[in-house]
Amino acid sequence: MPIINLRTSKILLSSAILATAIAGTTACSYTSKDSTPKVNSLTPTGTFAGSYYEKNSFTDKEGKYWIPLKPAIASIGFRMKDDTASGGYTKLGYSDVMYMLRPDSSQVFSLGQKITLPDVPVRREGQIYITPTALSKLLQTEVGWNPVTGEINIATPSDRENTEDSAKVEAAKPLRIQSVSNVDTGELVSYAKKFLGVPYDFGAGPYEETKRFDCSSFTRHVFQKFGVDLPRLAKDQDNIGRRVSRSSLEPGDLIFFTVPGRFESDAVPGHVGIYIGGGNFIHTWGDPGVQISELDSGYWSNVILHMQRVL
Numbered sequence: 001m002p003i004i005n006l007r008t009s010k011i012l013l014s015s016a017i018l019a020t021a022i023a024g025t026t027a028c029s030y031t032s033k034d035s036t037p038k039v040n041s042l043t044p045t046g047t048f049a050g051s052y053y054e055k056n057s058f059t060d061k062e063g064k065y066w067i068p069l070k071p072a073i074a075s076i077g078f079r080m081k082d083d084t085a086s087g088g089y090t091k092l093g094y095s096d097v098m099y100m101l102r103p104d105s106s107q108v109f110s111l112g113q114k115i116t117l118p119d120v121p122v123r124r125e126g127q128i129y130i131t132p133t134a135l136s137k138l139l140q141t142e143v144g145w146n147p148v149t150g151e152i153n154i155a156t157p158s159d160r161e162n163t164e165d166s167a168k169v170e171a172a173k174p175l176r177i178q179s180v181s182n183v184d185t186g187e188l189v190s191y192a193k194k195f196l197g198v199p200y201d202f203g204a205g206p207y208e209e210t211k212r213f214d215c216s217s218f219t220r221h222v223f224q225k226f227g228v229d230l231p232r233l234a235k236d237q238d239n240i241g242r243r244v245s246r247s248s249l250e251p252g253d254l255i256f257f258t259v260p261g262r263f264e265s266d267a268v269p270g271h272v273g274i275y276i277g278g279g280n281f282i283h284t285w286g287d288p289g290v291q292i293s294e295l296d297s298g299y300w301s302n303v304i305l306h307m308q309r310v311l
């Protein structure tokens with residue numbers, strides 16, 4: 001009798017192990033632009049993936065797994081602002097908008113490009129929901145999920161345009177805006193200073209309507225006053241003008257900063273300000289909003305990406 005029980009126990013244990021293995025294999029998924037490896041805290045390419053547990057997910061009648069967008073974005077340190085109630089977009093990013101989407105539309109903007117998601121985001125109980133597959137395409141990174149445990153892993157987003165070797169990254173970009181040599185940079189700096197203390201608001205709308213700025217809407221607003229039409233986002237403003245060195249920096253030059261750890265490549269501009277001379281630059285960030293900071297000391301001195309001349 002003890003032998004029979006032992007054999008029975010072994011059979012039951014083997015069955016349990018097999019069932020667990022099957023469940024573990026079928027429940028976990030991982031998606032990227034090109035592959036579907038299993039979930040892990042590191043992606044198959046070795047990229048770190050931020051992990052959290054989602055309790056408010058659901059599976060639709062077609063078997064698709066949906067997760068709330070906001071906590072997913074927060075898990076990689078990004079902000080989210082939902083302006084869809086007023087006809088705008090839901091905006092995602094760090095100090096500047098990087099992605100924009102609307103519920104019930106497959107057309108989104110990802111790092112300046114218009115792309116189509118495989119699954120249309122939906123609004124459910126006041127929240128925007130997205131499938132991990134669609135989130136992977138939106139962020140251009142790998143996303144893993146386990147419907148059984150609710151574990152969600154999102155790899156550090158990357159920018160394919162900025163994953164080249166450092167020599168190419170630092171190479172001067174072509175001039176894409178007509179030089180406006182008659183702009184008085186002293187007047188431009190004085191005009192920028194008029195907005196000191198204006199509140200920072202991620203994804204801010206036009207200043208005339210909101211009386212707020214984010215980093216790139218501030219630089220755009222200032223330069224528009226002097227007839228220079230900069231793109232809306234810092235990533236795109238980085239494509240304007242030509243590179244200059246710190247030693248040749250002049251008032252009115254744009255300074256771009258990286259956001260360490262937010263992207264696979266630190267060559268992605270995540271913040272922008274205007275050099276005003278004397279080793280200082282003016283920008284907007286958190287409290288108190290528009291402010292003047294030192295360029296060569298403190299936090300910002302360690303995250304300078306490069307300088308750009310557009311005037």
